[in-house]
Amino acid sequence: MPAPSAGWCGCSTGRGVRRGDIEVKCFGGADMFTKTIDRPDFASIGRQNITAAEQVLKSEGLKMHAVDVGGLLGRKIYFYTDTGEVLLKRLRKQNGMHEK
Secondary structure, three states, X not given: OOOOOHHHHOOOHHHOOOHHHOOEEEEEOOOOOOOXXXXXXXXXXXXXXXXXXXXXXXXHOOOEEEEEEOOOOOEEEXXXXXXXEEEEEEOOEEXXXXXX
């Protein structure tokens, strides 16, 4: 799968954003629905999404300031656009279902 282009992530400095003002925070990529697969070449959807995001950020020369990716359970993210603050709640598994 080819990495998404810079236009896909909206990182173009031609849109009025100075590169030095961009603060990247990356969350997600959990393997919530993947059973263990004994294949060394297997990349889950979550892993593929993480890899794609890393490739785009690297190609744009952007570094992540906050990262919480991967794992087996989902996350609930509260993002405050006025401050840039992110609150993260990891979801728990209960009776075979994921808690919301």
